Amino acid sequence: MEGWPSDFVQIVAALVQNPYMGIVIVDKNGYVTVANDTYIHIVGKTRDEVIGKYIMDVTSNSQLPKILETGEVHIADYWPCNGHDLIVTRFPIYNKEGDLIGAVGKSLFLDLGDAKALAKKVADLEEELAFYRDAIKSVFSPKYCFDVIVGKSSKMARLKSMAEQVAQTGSTVLITGESGTGKELFAHSIHRSSPRAHYPFVRVNCAALPEHLLESELFGYEEGAFTGARKGGKPGKFELANKGTIFLDEIGDMPLPMQAKLLTVLQEREFERVGGTKPVRVDVRIIAATNCNLENLVEQGKFRADLYYRLNVVVLDIPPLRERLEDIPLLVQAILPRLNQRLNTNVTNVSSEAIQLLRKYHWPGNVRELENLLERAINLADLNNEKQLTAKHFPSLQKQNIENILIDKKGETLADAVEQLEKEMIRQVLKQTNYNKAQTAKLLGLHGSVLYRKLKKYNLG
Ligand SMILES: Nc1ncnc2c1ncn2[C@@H]1O[C@H](COP(=O)(O)OP(=O)(O)OP(=O)(O)O)[C@@H](O)[C@H]1O
Numbered sequence: 001m002e003g004w005p006s007d008f009v010q011i012v013a014a015l016v017q018n019p020y021m022g023i024v025i026v027d028k029n030g031y032v033t034v035a036n037d038t039y040i041h042i043v044g045k046t047r048d049e050v051i052g053k054y055i056m057d058v059t060s061n062s063q064l065p066k067i068l069e070t071g072e073v074h075i076a077d078y079w080p081c082n083g084h085d086l087i088v089t090r091f092p093i094y095n096k097e098g099d100l101i102g103a104v105g106k107s108l109f110l111d112l113g114d115a116k117a118l119a120k121k122v123a124d125l126e127e128e129l130a131f132y133r134d135a136i137k138s139v140f141s142p143k144y145c146f147d148v149i150v151g152k153s154s155k156m157a158r159l160k161s162m163a164e165q166v167a168q169t170g171s172t173v174l175i176t177g178e179s180g181t182g183k184e185l186f187a188h189s190i191h192r193s194s195p196r197a198h199y200p201f202v203r204v205n206c207a208a209l210p211e212h213l214l215e216s217e218l219f220g221y222e223e224g225a226f227t228g229a230r231k232g233g234k235p236g237k238f239e240l241a242n243k244g245t246i247f248l249d250e251i252g253d254m255p256l257p258m259q260a261k262l263l264t265v266l267q268e269r270e271f272e273r274v275g276g277t278k279p280v281r282v283d284v285r286i287i288a289a290t291n292c293n294l295e296n297l298v299e300q301g302k303f304r305a306d307l308y309y310r311l312n313v314v315v316l317d318i319p320p321l322r323e324r325l326e327d328i329p330l331l332v333q334a335i336l337p338r339l340n341q342r343l344n345t346n347v348t349n350v351s352s353e354a355i356q357l358l359r360k361y362h363w364p365g366n367v368r369e370l371e372n373l374l375e376r377a378i379n380l381a382d383l384n385n386e387k388q389l390t391a392k393h394f395p396s397l398q399k400q401n402i403e404n405i406l407i408d409k410k411g412e413t414l415a416d417a418v419e420q421l422e423k424e425m426i427r428q429v430l431k432q433t434n435y436n437k438a439q440t441a442k443l444l445g446l447h448g449s450v451l452y453r454k455l456k457k458y459n460l461g
């Protein structure tokens with residue numbers, strides 16, 4: 001620019017650098033004096049092809065010569081250039097004598113280049129996410145959630161309706177019950193029918209990990225937290241469960257020092273990664289489960305009382321199967337098709353005698369044990385091409401029945417137990433012989449009159 005000291009041109013050149021706006025200054029003859037990198041990028045040339053060159057040679061649709069000619073000011077003029085959409089403001093420059101000495105063009109990106117591509121990518125991802133959320137929603141549609149939990153006994157019905165209600169709140173839930181009663185099933189169902197259903201359900205088995213691993217598993221670690229720590233660190237289960245539910249399974253087995261850390265998270269909803277310094281905030285719902293009696297553990301000093309009270313907000317105590325034997329036919333009905341599908345078998349019926357047998361057992365392993373026994377029975381039946389399960393397909397139960405009597409009668413005298421056994425044997429043989437007393441006496445090796453006496457005693461006649 002005529003009369004501009006070269007240092008001044010440099011200063012102006014530095015001043016006009018701006019990643020979002022292309023700026024060009026021409027002298028009164030239309031030669032480029034200053035152009036910032038963004039402008040050079042817009043016109044798609046090199047610096048040497050722009051600086052000192054006539055503006056129409058730089059970009060053939062430039063409006064700057066018109067400004068030099070007319071002294072007009074153009075504000076927010078739409079200007080497509082080199083595939084970009086731009087909004088341009090142009091104005092003339094005058095010296096203090098009022099002579100026109102040049103013109104400036106400032107172009108604002110409408111498309112913002114990479115930002116636009118990025119915005120499109122985000123929009124595409126959001127669309128994809130919405131699609132998958134819908135897909136997940138249809139798979140885990142809430143109305144099916146509690147339906148997978150079979151049970152019409154009053155205990156189960158009450159428990160299910162309580163779980164359905166509590167699912168809607170964000171309350172901490174403690175699920176207790178013997179092994180195999182369905183604690184995990186309940187935890188899943190609560191999450192799936194809660195407002196958090198579209199966010200993660202993350203299970204942590206507190207019993208499976210040694211203490212030092214449990215901490216980084218739960219809270220994650222920063223890069224370099226310990227030898228072997230992964231580059232970039234690793235998020236813990238609490239972070240992964242953000243906005244969703246964390247399921248702390250077997251919480252009764254959590255080591256005491258970890259219990260203290262967990263308590264802090266429950267209180268503050270905030271924690272630090274292992275080796276980290278800044279707190280991480282999370283929004284998670286907590287469901288814990290155990291087959292231990294936590295109150296006893298508290299008394300024994302193995303479980304922190306304060307943590308117990310924190311967890312003990314809503315308690316779902318799942319009754320053992322032996323306390324809801326009336327659910328057995330329904331459970332069998334629900335489990336059989338699942339097993340047939342998995343085993344590729346077609347055993348669809350269960351005799352009423354077999355159901356009676358199942359209803360007499362005391363089920364220490366609860367529903368999981370029922371599933372296992374049914375699987376074994378299906379295999380036995382399938383070997384003989386039988387479509388129906390009968391008592392003979394449950395050999396362990398027939399033996400177990402006697403054990404049951406003994407277990408049920410634990411603490412009673414030997415004479416009591418022997419009587420129970422005697423009664424049960426007579427009852428079974430009677431049934432076997434279709435209540436033929438002579439045959440029963442013969443099979444049991446008893447004299448007829450002895451049998452009659454016993455039938456009377458046990459009220460079996
Ligand atoms: N009410 C029920 N209806 C249908 N299936 C059930 C029911 N309860 C349990 N099950 C099935 O029994 C098995 C054991 O259930 P689950 O794993 O939830 O038990 P759990 O209480 O967590 O046991 P553990 O304490 O041993 O971990 C699973 O296959 C589950 O699907």
Ligand SMILES: [Mg+2]
Pocket residue numbers: 183184249
């Ligand atoms: Mg479990």
